[in-house]
Amino acid sequence: MDWNWFFSSIAQCSSAIVGIFGAFIITKVINSQAEYNSRENKIDNFINKSLFLKNKVEDRYFSWYNERKREEKLKKIRNNIRDRKEILSCEEYYIKYNFSIYDDRNQILKDIENIIRETTPDSNYYNAGYSGASVDGGSQLNQNIIDEEEAINKLKVEIIDHTRLLKDFLIQIRGESKKYNLLTYSIISNLILFLIGVIYPLSFLPVGNSFSLSFSFENMINILFSIKGFMLFIVGFIFSAIMIVFLVINIKLNLKVDFDEDKVNKVEIYSDIKNYSPYLKNLIDNMNFIEEYSQAD
Incomplete structure (x- = not known):
């Protein structure tokens, strides 16, 4: 070799x-x-x-926006019950009338329950002709609600994108x-x-x-x-x-x-959107509730 x-x-x-x-x-x-x-x-x-x-x-202005949307939807439910005599469950009304996704669902369900109890034909409120407070504030108020909704939704998308980056990091x-x-x-x-x-x-x-x-x-x-x-x-x-x-x-x-x-x-x-605000926590909880309710149907 x-x-x-x-x-x-x-x-x-x-x-x-x-x-x-x-x-x-x-x-x-x-x-x-x-x-x-x-x-x-x-x-x-x-x-x-x-x-x-x-x-x-x-x-x-989450609180202001939620209150305006809640008043609007509750009035529609009250009128629906009085005019059409249609009684649904609280959860069904919640899904059907598209309340603010940032609002406290439990409080909304309680308000709906009160509306049903007050507006059914055998209630004293119904016999007295109670129809609830008016929330019609004119076109300017409606435009303010729309503008605030757009601003909130835009911010929500920005935070969701940011939390996704944090999770990847x-x-x-x-x-x-x-x-x-x-x-x-x-x-x-x-x-x-x-x-x-x-x-x-x-x-x-x-x-x-x-x-x-x-x-x-x-x-x-x-x-x-x-x-x-x-x-x-x-x-x-x-x-x-x-x-x-x-x-x-x-x-x-x-x-x-x-x-x-x-x-x-x-x-x-901060990678969890719930930790930015209680209203965004409501967003996630309400989205999960709507998804689970839809699957149950």
Whole structure:
């Protein structure tokens, strides 16, 4: 066997693999460092945007809008019962008349129940000709209600999009540690391959005709204190130092991959639309109720 060809081929193949993976690892570690810093900034930006949206919700006239819509729908129910003598369940009236989706459903159902009790033919209110307070405030009031509804719905869409981004971001940062662990194993493997697959085979070259493959401490000392050994040691030391630097950087990233717990908790809180306002909590609860009621039918 031509040992020169054998050892040089192993060294060349290994060095090519080490070079490819080394470039990939270095690029990945640098990108991970930049990505980590970027995500730290993203957390602050997400929290600030969430607070901004929460303040916008507080500036909207949810209570006024809910009251106007409730008065309008209750009047229609009262007139319907008096004119058509149609009695439905409270839940059926709630679904049929499309009350404000941001309003307290339980309170609406109680109001509907009171309307049914007051407006049925055997009630004192009915016999007295009670028809409830008028809510007809003219075209300007109706336009104000429409404008407020559009503003509220636009804000709702903006918050829903924002919470979706927060949920995706939380999924990303919770998977960070696995990525950094994989990089750590890759760096260690690449360093081992370089020492065993490149430096060690080159230490045998050039090989004479009388070469026999043997391992002894004396041979290692002779190689180490030769010019060839010194050159291989310098190359191996420099490459190992570079890999160790990036290994340390990656381990530090892995150790601090858990971002500020308080900030992450805030992001998690604001990823739920219910936490922006009680009215948005009503939105989710009412949507779930309508869906369940429809499926039951």
